[in-house]
Amino acid sequence: VNYSVGDQLFVHSHDLMASIPGRDDPLDERLACTDYLDRREASRQRGATPSGALRAQSAIAAAVVLASVVKSPKELEVEQSLAAANKTIDRLLAFVHTRAASIGAARLEAIVSVLCDTARREFPGLLSLVVVVADEGDRETEACHRITIRAFVPDSITTQESTRAVKAVHRALAEMSEYDELRAITLIVQPERIKAS
Amino acid sequence: VNAHEFLQVGKVVMIGLPTTLPEACHRSACGRAYYAAFGVAHAVLVAANFSMFNNGQDHGLVVSYLKRSKFGDVVVAAGLLDQLRETRNSSDYDTGQQPVRGRSFDLTYANDAVDWGENIIQDILSAQRRDARVGIP
Numbered sequence: 001v002n003y004s005v006g007d008q009l010f011v012h013s014h015d016l017m018a019s020i021p022g023r024d025d026p027l028d029e030r031l032a033c034t035d036y037l038d039r040r041e042a043s044r045q046r047g048a049t050p051s052g053a054l055r056a057q058s059a060i061a062a063a064v065v066l067a068s069v070v071k072s073p074k075e076l077e078v079e080q081s082l083a084a085a086n087k088t089i090d091r092l093l094a095f096v097h098t099r100a101a102s103i104g105a106a107r108l109e110a111i112v113s114v115l116c117d118t119a120r121r122e123f124p125g126l127l128s129l130v131v132v133v134a135d136e137g138d139r140e141t142e143a144c145h146r147i148t149i150r151a152f153v154p155d156s157i158t159t160q161e162s163t164r165a166v167k168a169v170h171r172a173l174a175e176m177s178e179y180d181e182l183r184a185i186t187l188i189v190q191p192e193r194i195k196a197s
Numbered sequence: 198v199n200a201h202e203f204l205q206v207g208k209v210v211m212i213g214l215p216t217t218l219p220e221a222c223h224r225s226a227c228g229r230a231y232y233a234a235f236g237v238a239h240a241v242l243v244a245a246n247f248s249m250f251n252n253g254q255d256h257g258l259v260v261s262y263l264k265r266s267k268f269g270d271v272v273v274a275a276g277l278l279d280q281l282r283e284t285r286n287s288s289d290y291d292t293g294q295q296p297v298r299g300r301s302f303d304l305t306y307a308n309d310a311v312d313w314g315e316n317i318i319q320d321i322l323s324a325q326r327r328d329a330r331v332g333i334p
Binding site: 143193 | 261
């Protein structure tokens with residue numbers, strides 16, 4: 001069974017039951033997650049869910065709505081329901097893909113400037129640089145910015161020279177950035193060899 | 198299997214069938230280089246008792262752990278591993294008779310990828326000899 005947790009993220013039931021690093025969720029709470037999603041899916045298929053919730057952005061959002069409309073004459077029962085829902089929501093949150101906080105435009109520009117200076121200095125015989133800064137679309141990383149530096153170099157450059165220069169640019173990023181900034185950036189330094197005419 | 202061995206396989210593949218299947222060999226070498234580097238990094242972190250998902254999410258998690266290191270070489274290795282993952286993804290997915298994405302994979306490109314993998318492995322194993330947690334608090 002594949003569940004949708006978060007926008008466009010599909011989680012297989014086996015993964016949802018798996019242990020999460022840093023957490024020690026009891027088995028009944030893991031089961032509560034799959035049970036909750038099963039009931040939500042069944043409810044959706046019966047058409048019992050309000051139309052607005054049919055396209056809910058995430059199971060989390062749906063769970064919050066569900067919890068907020070619970071009516072029970074017994075206050076204790078309500079509290080228990082909410083507590084159970086919160087546990088479920090808390091566990092589901094661990095599966096939602098998170099991104100690092102974005103970096104301000106001025107700071108990002110300063111970082112790119114240093115990286116370009118480093119590339120100019122480190123690539124032997126550099127002919128030109130093409131730099132692209134874009135939002136990171138890769139879901140396998142927590143980064144939110146992608147900096148791609150294509151370094152056009154003569155094809156006489158050796159593999160070792162090229163790797164040394166690529167590492168120097170990565171080192172420049174490491175030296176000027178705090179951990180949160182490193183998390184936020186995917187850096188691609190791509191040597192492009194140009195044959196001599 | 199020691200993931201480090203994948204790097205040797207990558208080198209063999211890179212030159213193995215160059216006249217008949219050149220680009221497929223070069224692309225495969227990039228994949229082996231990535232999995233060698235990723236596997237060694239993953240094993241080092243597991244040996245130091247870092248928690249893992251043990252599924253596809255570990256690719257991002259390994260990079261995230263390594264970026265926390267106080268050793269500059271390990272942080273650089275993390276960035277290079279992330280970059281090599283991108284190369285590997287392109288080598289395996291940006292294919293087809295008329296590729297619409299990515300680039301051709303020639304011997305030089307494959308050589309670069311294998312060298313990146315070798316550098317990542319050397320830097321992480323070197324850090325492990327200094328500190329089993331490779332400098333991660």
